[in-house]
Amino acid sequence: MTQEHAADELEWSLSKLIRIEAGTVGVAVTDVKAMLSLYNVTDAELISQLISMARVSRQRPWWFEHREDLPAGYATYLGLEEEATGLYFFQPIAIPGILQTNAYAQSTLQGGAATELSDDERSSRATLRRLRQERLLGGDSRPRIDAVLDEAVLRRIASDPATMRDQLNHLLRLAEDPLITLRVLPFTAGFVSTISGPFIILEFPDGADADAVYVESALMIFQIMDRTDGVPPYRKAFGHLADAALDPQASLAYIAQIAAELT
Known part of the structure; x- marks a missing residue:
């Protein structure tokens, strides 16, 4: 069954x-x-x-004490992320949270919908991001990460040029991990997919039946799709985006070039 x-x-x-x-x-x-x-x-x-x-067995998850500060639906995502063996990101707006530096993350919490957060909520989310990074980027059981970043993500200045340069250099260091693949979708690629918003595909050891997709909107509304008819369109879209992006080696060279321009 x-x-x-x-x-x-x-x-x-x-x-x-x-x-x-x-x-x-x-x-x-x-x-x-x-x-x-x-x-x-x-x-x-x-x-x-x-x-x-x-x-x-009703044990509290590691993020339990921050549950009140989590956007609706995000706790469900964290539960799935915990067991994922592969995470496939598409980000047209900002660096994915698990790849952010502290300074970059702080800048994202200062603008847009984040301006409505209280100081306690900002602190809680910063702690949650740090804990996620520790769990997902360290240890032998860490998942494989494949991220396609739109060039706009790299060009959009967070806080100031120095903060953005440090963030880009941080990406270069992370990419030294053999389980992390970064690809840049350049402006010259044009319009590649009808799916233009950020999403994450979660892959599990059980195979395609267990895959899920996490989608978020600019209004902090989150949706998880885990039925077989919901996941394939995002799989297909990610494939098109990855094919249109620069290859990993060229992507890292491009990230380094953009970082060098930020004087």
Whole structure:
């Protein structure tokens, strides 16, 4: 039984089943009972053991203390991100959070919708970004990261030229990791995809059935698509964007060139 089949039978979202199976969230006793019934588990001793485990397994995730400051839907993304083996970013606006320097991140929290954040919310999000970076950029189990950055991302000055230069040089250092691939989509590539907003494809060890897409809008509205009919269009779009972008080596050379221009 595939994850999608099981989720359909349980009338759950696929992301809920993924998070339960991955252990990134606790599971309610009623949900355990529903799963055991669906999977035809009849051993009384095993059923009792699993239900008992469910009662004590409601562990708080690492981001729990910051939950009040998270945008709606973002906590679900963090639960999925925790178990992803591959993250594919397209960013036409700003450097992805896990690749940001502290100074660059602070500049993003000063403008746009972020101006409505309180000091506590800004502090909480800064801490959350740092913790994500530690989890996703360090350790043997870190995911593979493939990011396509529009040239506008590299040209848009964050705070001041020095801050932006440091950010670009930071990207060059990160790209020394064999699990991190950076590609630049130059202005000369023209209009490549009908999907023009930022998105992240999350890839899981279970294969294509478990893939998900995280989409965010300029109004801080987040959506996660995890059905098989929702993911392929973004897979296709990412492929077109990656093909139209400079290759990784040329991309790093271009990032270095832009950094050198920021005197």
